[in-house]
Amino acid sequence: MFQEQTILRIPGPTPVPPQVERAMARPMIGHRGGEFSALFAQAAQRLKYVFQTEHDVYILAGSGTGGLEAAVANTVQTGDTVLVCTAGNFGDRFTKICKSYGANVLTVDAPWGEAIDPLQVAIALADHPEIKVVFATHCETSTGVLHDIQGIAAQVNKTDALLVVDAVSSLGAAELPMDAWGLDIVVTGSQKALMLPPGLCFVGVSPKAWNIIEKNEAPRFYFDLRSYRKQLAANTTPYTASVSLVFGLAEVLNLIESEGLPSIFARHLQMQAMTRAAIKALGLPLFTEDSISSPTVTSIGSNGFDVEAVRKFLKKDFNIAVAGGQGHLKGEIFRIGHMGFATPIDMLQVLSALEIALIKSGANVQLGNGVRAAQIAYLQTQEVTTHA
């Protein structure tokens, strides 16, 4: 029953707040009219708070991958040497995009579920001074690892190389101050912590990046950031804007400004703590170490039960969607998303349902134990938040 009401605990798309749904249901307006221009220019301006930057943030109609391609297409040309930090599916995507643009791709990597050490980046940069751009993934959605972008940036900023960060499943949920950390291009998508449906990507660009972009001769048209910069200066977009999504974006920015980034980050850390406490109390293997785990998604392994059965019971009994593993992790792990329009009560909900799904899948867990651990983590993290 109530099939429409899927409870999205996947790492995107995430639930859309009702205010945002209503905003998107506004009657259509023309994307070249004054009303839309004002709304669009304000949204682009307000996105700087979310990116913690003084520089332009461009709004493109496209998925997160479109934003990643824009970063590559504007900074890399055939024969350039680039360094890709990869420890999962989305790190590998940077490699694929860079290769499709003819780059000479070097990589530093770590096994899926582990994190790149900034020292690996330092060594690669020392060994290969010809590296022009470094690509890194903040939250590796496929594993639930949150990379030390601050540490990586400290190494890259000792050189002339640019640092491009995929923050698709982290920006607006985890601390990532673009200017303070010296990040050159930051990319995110609409359907993760930004609480919108898929369809927009956002690209923040530093002056250092513009020096490269302006000289870049690689063929590009739709993703040419020069067009976006020129048109944003005129309060518009080079090509047709996704009008309804921009209606929703304005409402999302209201929500984000009203809650404030520090509270948003604390809420995500609390959801992460609750989820991890519950999984530990149930005796299930967490796929990532605490110190490198993301506040937006938690990957969980199996100690013998069928993870796909767990996912099926969650969907069938409770209409809750959690994600499976990607690539070689399919059937090995499942992933609970906790970002965007989600709060601690949502964690209690998914974890209490998870316990039932685990029992139905034959896992050896005690009902209630995970929820209790999450409840305790909630009370403890609330203490910290209050006293801090």
Added chain:
Amino acid sequence: MFQEQTILRIPGPTPVPPQVERAMARPMIGHRGGEFSALFAQAAQRLKYVFQTEHDVYILAGSGTGGLEAAVANTVQTGDTVLVCTAGNFGDRFTKICKSYGANVLTVDAPWGEAIDPLQVAIALADHPEIKVVFATHCETSTGVLHDIQGIAAQVNKTDALLVVDAVSSLGAAELPMDAWGLDIVVTGSQKALMLPPGLCFVGVSPKAWNIIEKNEAPRFYFDLRSYRKQLAANTTPYTASVSLVFGLAEVLNLIESEGLPSIFARHLQMQAMTRAAIKALGLPLFTEDSISSPTVTSIGSNGFDVEAVRKFLKKDFNIAVAGGQGHLKGEIFRIGHMGFATPIDMLQVLSALEIALIKSGANVQLGNGVRAAQIAYLQTQEVTTHA
């Protein structure tokens, strides 16, 4: 944060499904046009399934109390003797309405939290053969008692008296077959099990009731059921219809027909079983015995903690609304609603949050114990549902 997203676990208004919200957001149409007439006539026809009746069900713009007044105003006139069965706030409301229409009101009652015994009704009818109408409350929302309407009807149907049933917080959630049980007038509201916002009431009327209504000379206008009957025959309403709510009603009927009454009733019994199992496992006093408890609302007492503090923590921490006590029960009990657009996962959610609120209120409970009992009740009742 996310203040708009109140999780309604009060016994009405209840959450509105998104399909219904969208249906209600349709552009306005005229209530005398052909499009609305067709929609309205179909909705009235389809409501017969929900009432389990072959007779007309009238759709009035008004709250549940408006429907109760319609039942009184059309069957009672000054000096008539009526019998009101009352064991709570809504039973008492029938007494007040009947008195305002000049009736000689006899009552059978039970302490709040207990149920009227059909034998009490039989005795009153034997002692007072002049009783013209018997008024009974199916679910007494103020206490969470579900009355034995079948048993009361069996007694009333031995006489010429009419039986009027307040099914505001039960119809569409608990078994109440109007025709099979011989009920003369059944009243419900839109904002309980019928998953709509407040603003409509629905009145089912038997031929036996019509014999009385046609002869009734009490002054009445807006609630004169004769007008509603005449206009329903012409596929319309005597006065302006609540157009958006009727848009929503059509969608609600889709949902109810799609799930089917037997499944809906089983779902509510399952939510009731989960809630009661959790409260027992936490060692809190249930305000009603299992045998007379409602599948739509559960009243819970205190063993020392401040019930108003519990409600405040639920609202502040999780934006969950549960109801307090009414009348002399204010501060003594709190009430969890579980009807309409609600499923077992919603019970796991509210119960896990309740445990935290209880701890914060200084109650002596063990975190996780209530949730575990609810999880076990879920698994057990699911077995029953599957094997039945």
